[in-house]
Amino acid sequence: xxxxxxxxxDPHIGDLLLALAKHLGHSGxxxxxxxxxxxxxxxERFDIVFLDVVLPDGNGLNTLPELxxxxxxxxxxxITGKGDSKGAELAINSGAWDYISKPASAEQxxxxxxxxxxxxxxxxxSRPKLGHHNIVGRSKATTRCxxxxxxxxxxxxxxxxxxxxxxxxELFAKAIHDNSSRRNGPFIIVDCASIPENLVESILxxxxxxxxxxxxxxHKGLIAKADEGTLFLDEVGELxxxxxxxxxxxxxxxTFRPVGDHKEIKSDFRLVTAxxxxxxxxxxxxxxxxxxxxxxxxxxIQLPPLRQRKEDIPELTKYFFNKLSADLxxxxxSVSKEFLAxxxxxxxxxxxxxxxxxxxxxxxxxxEAGEFLPIHLPVRxxxxxxxxxxxxxxxxxxxxxxxxxxKFTQKQTLNKDTNIPxxxxxxxxxxxxxxxxxxxxxxxxxxxxxxxxxxxxKGNISQAAQVSGLSNSRIYALLKKYKIKKTFFSN
Numbered sequence: 001x002x003x004x005x006x007x008x009x010d011p012h013i014g015d016l017l018l019a020l021a022k023h024l025g026h027s028g029x030x031x032x033x034x035x036x037x038x039x040x041x042x043x044e045r046f047d048i049v050f051l052d053v054v055l056p057d058g059n060g061l062n063t064l065p066e067l068x069x070x071x072x073x074x075x076x077x078x079i080t081g082k083g084d085s086k087g088a089e090l091a092i093n094s095g096a097w098d099y100i101s102k103p104a105s106a107e108q109x110x111x112x113x114x115x116x117x118x119x120x121x122x123x124x125x126s127r128p129k130l131g132h133h134n135i136v137g138r139s140k141a142t143t144r145c146x147x148x149x150x151x152x153x154x155x156x157x158x159x160x161x162x163x164x165x166x167x168x169x170e171l172f173a174k175a176i177h178d179n180s181s182r183r184n185g186p187f188i189i190v191d192c193a194s195i196p197e198n199l200v201e202s203i204l205x206x207x208x209x210x211x212x213x214x215x216x217x218x219h220k221g222l223i224a225k226a227d228e229g230t231l232f233l234d235e236v237g238e239l240x241x242x243x244x245x246x247x248x249x250x251x252x253x254x255t256f257r258p259v260g261d262h263k264e265i266k267s268d269f270r271l272v273t274a275x276x277x278x279x280x281x282x283x284x285x286x287x288x289x290x291x292x293x294x295x296x297x298x299x300x301i302q303l304p305p306l307r308q309r310k311e312d313i314p315e316l317t318k319y320f321f322n323k324l325s326a327d328l329x330x331x332x333x334s335v336s337k338e339f340l341a342x343x344x345x346x347x348x349x350x351x352x353x354x355x356x357x358x359x360x361x362x363x364x365x366x367x368e369a370g371e372f373l374p375i376h377l378p379v380r381x382x383x384x385x386x387x388x389x390x391x392x393x394x395x396x397x398x399x400x401x402x403x404x405x406x407k408f409t410q411k412q413t414l415n416k417d418t419n420i421p422x423x424x425x426x427x428x429x430x431x432x433x434x435x436x437x438x439x440x441x442x443x444x445x446x447x448x449x450x451x452x453x454x455x456x457x458k459g460n461i462s463q464a465a466q467v468s469g470l471s472n473s474r475i476y477a478l479l480k481k482y483k484i485k486k487t488f489f490s491n
Contacts, residue, residue, distance in 0.1 A: 002117050003045055004028035007037030007060065008052040008079065013102070017050055020110050026117070034058040041067055046074045047120050048097075048113070053080035054435045059442045064094040065470060071140050075116045079104070081435075086481050093477035133175035135168065136319045137312035141304040145172065148301045153179035158251070158296050160236075161274040162462075162472075163303030166353030169274035170234060172301065177230040182270055185229030188222050193235040200243055202259050211260025223256055226269035236296065237277035237288060244289045251295050271296065278462045280476075305466060306348040306355060313343050313355070320356050324363045333363070334371045342374040342385035447482045450475075454484070 004021040006014045006028065014030035021028040031037035034055045041049060049067065051060040060078065067076055078091045081102040088099040097116050100108065130150040135142070152159045153176045161169045170189070177187045195203055202211075206221030223231060233239065239247065250256045251271060255264045273296045282288035306313070317335060325332045348354055358378055366376045374382055449468075457463040465472050478484075 002026040002047040002120070004048050004050070004113070005037065005040055005046040005074070006030040006050045007034065007041075007055070008050065009033065009055050010052070013052075013079070016106060017109060017113070020106065020113055023110075024113065024117070032056075034060065034063060038063060038066065041070065041074065044070050044072045048116050049074045049076045050079050051076055051096075053078060054439050056438075059439075059446075061091060061094060062446075064091070064096060065474065068095050069140055069144075071143065075120050077112055077116060090474075090477045090481055094471075094474045130175060131179050133171075133178065135171055135175060136316050137309060138315065139309040139311045141309045142312055145301055145303055148299075149176050150179065152176050152299050152301065155299065156181075156270060157298040158271040158273070159299045159301065160297040161272065161301050161303060163274075163276060164305050164351055164462075164466075165276050166351030167303040167305060168352055169276075169303060170232070172303065173230070173232045173234075173272045173274060176272060177232075177270075180230070180270065182229050186226055187230050187232065188226040188269075189232050189234060190222050191234050193238040197240050197242075200240060201246070204243070204247070205256050205258050206265075207259035208261040211258075215260065218258075221256075221258060223250060223267050223269065224258075224265055227267045229269060231269040231271050233271065233273045233296075235275055235277075236273040237275040237279055237282055241287060241289070244292050248289065248292045248295060251292075276462075278460060280461060280472075281459070302471065306351040308466075308469075310344050314340050316352065316355060317343065317359060320359045321363060324360065330367065333367075333369060336371050336373050338374050339372045339377070342377055342381055345388040346381045346384045443482075446478065447484070450478055450482060450484055 002021075004017065004026055006017045008014050008017075008030070009032050011030075011032065014032070018028045018030060029040060031040055034057045037049075037051070037055075040046070051063070051067075053060045060080075064076060067073060075097040076095070078096045078099045079102055080100075091099045097119070098112060100112060130146050130153065133146075133149075135146060137143075149172055159173075159176060161172050163169050174187060177183060190204065192200075202215075202219065202221070204221050204223050206219050206224055207215050209215055209218045246256075250267075254268060255266050257264055279288050279293050279297075283290045283293055317340065321335065322332055324330075343355070350357070358381065361378065362372060362376050366372065369376060374385060377385075453464050453468055457467060461472055461475060464470075464475055468475070470478075
C-alpha cells in the first residue's frame with residue numbers, strides 16, 4: 001500500500017485526490033499550506049506528492065530540490081491552475097514526475113496516480129545497489145550519488161562526473177567500472193590536465209615507429225589499452241580543442257588511427273569523464289565543442305562538496321585514521337568531540353582531499369597523543385573554530401545587490417521587511433486576485449535573487465549552484481524563464 005500526500009490550498013482538490021487514493025487501496029494526507037506539507041513530507045513516509053504551485057506561503061516549485069534531498073524522495077506531480085509551457089519546463093527540469101493543469105477530471109487524476117505509483121513500484125523493485133567500493137559516507141547527498149553510480153554501472157552509456165576538486169570523482173569512476181559488466185577489463189586513467197598538448201594525440205591514439213623524429217618505436221595509445229574496459233578522462237575540460245573533433249569521431253565509431261599509421265584500429269571501451277569546470281560556459285566561449293559535450297554527458301552525476309555533506313565527516317575521520325593505523329601498524333588513537341566539532345565548522349575548500357591531508361598531518365606529527373584534540377589541528381582550522389565560537393547566535397540574512405536596468409545600487413540586507421516592487425493595478429481598476437499578486441511578487445523576488453547571485457558568482461554556473469543549493473539544470477531553467485544572460489555578469 002502506498003502513501004499519498006496532497007499539498008494544495010484548495011480543500012476540494014485535496015478531498016478528491018484522497019478519495020481516489022483510497023479507491024486504489026492506498027492511504028493519504030493533505031496539507032493546505034507549504035509549511036504544513038513540507039513538515040509532513042520530511043517524515044519520509046510518502047511515495048507520491050501532488051503539489052500545487054501557488055500556495056499561501058510560497059511557490060511549490062521552489063520546494064522540489066528539498067523534496068529530492070529526502071532519503072526516500074517521493075515522486076512529485078505538479079498541479080496548478082496557472083499552467084503554462086515555461087512552468088511545465090521548469091517543473092520537469094527541477095525533477096517533477098509530471099505537470100497537470102487544473103481543472104482536471106477525476107479520471108485524469110486517477111490515471112496519473114496509477115501511472116506514477118506503478119512507476120514507483122517498478123523503480124524500487126529494480127533499484128540497483130553499488131557493490132564493492134571505497135566510498136565513505138551515509139549522508140543523503142552521498143547516498144543519492146551512490147544510487148546514481150549504481151544505475152550508471154548497470155548501463156553502457158557515457159558517464160560524466162561533475163564536482164569540485166577533491167570530491168572523489170576518480171573514486172566514483174572506479175566504483176562504476178568495478179560494478180559494471182566490464183569489471184574484468186582495464187580501467188585506464190587519462191589526466192587531461194597534465195598531458196603536454198604536443199603529446200596528447202600520441203598518448204591517446206598511439207603512434208607508429210618513425211611517425212616523428214623521437215618515435216624510435218611504435219607506441220600503443222591509452223584508447224587501445226582501454227579495449228573491453230573503461231577509459232576515464234579526468235579533467236576532460238582541459239582536452240585541447242584541436243583534439244576534441246578527433247575524439248568525437250572515436251566516440252561515434254570506436255575506431256581511430258595512430259599517429260603516422262594508415263590502418264584503423266578498433267577499441268571497445270566505455271567512457272567515463274570528470275571535470276570541475278563549467279563545460280556549458282566553456283562551450284559558450286568556444287573552448288569546448290557542444291557536440292562532444294552532448295556525447296559525454298549521457299548520464300551525469302553531480303558530487304556534492306564536503307561542506308554540503310558535513311554529517312559524513314566523523315565517519316570519514318574514523319575511516320582515515322584507522323587506515324593510517326593499519327598502514328603504519330600502530331594502535332588507533334581516539335578522537336575527542338571537540339576535535340570533530342572543529343572539523344565540522346571549517347569550510348573545506350579542498351574537500352575530502354584536504355580533510356585527509358589535514359588528518360594525515362595530525363596523525364604523523366602527534367603520534368604520541370592519547371587523544372586527538374583541537375590543539376593538534378592546523379592553525380587555519382583552529383582559527384575557523386575560534387571564530388565560529390564567538391559568532392552571534394542569530395543567523396545573519398544573506399546580502400543581495402539590487403540590479404536595476406543593469407546599474408548596481410547599494411547592497412541591502414534581505415529580511416522579512418524587504419520591499420517587493422508594487423503590483424501595477426490595471427487602468428480599469430480591476431484589483432488582482434491574491435494568487436495573481438503573490439505569484440508576480442514571487443517571480444520578481446526570484447529574478448532579483450538570480451541576478452544578485454550571478455553578480456556574486458560572476459556568471460559561474462557551478463559556483464552559483466553551490467551557493468544557492470540549486471542544481472545546474474534548475475539554474476539553467478530559471479535563467480531561461482527570466483531571460484537572464486549569465487554572460488553579462490561574467491563580463
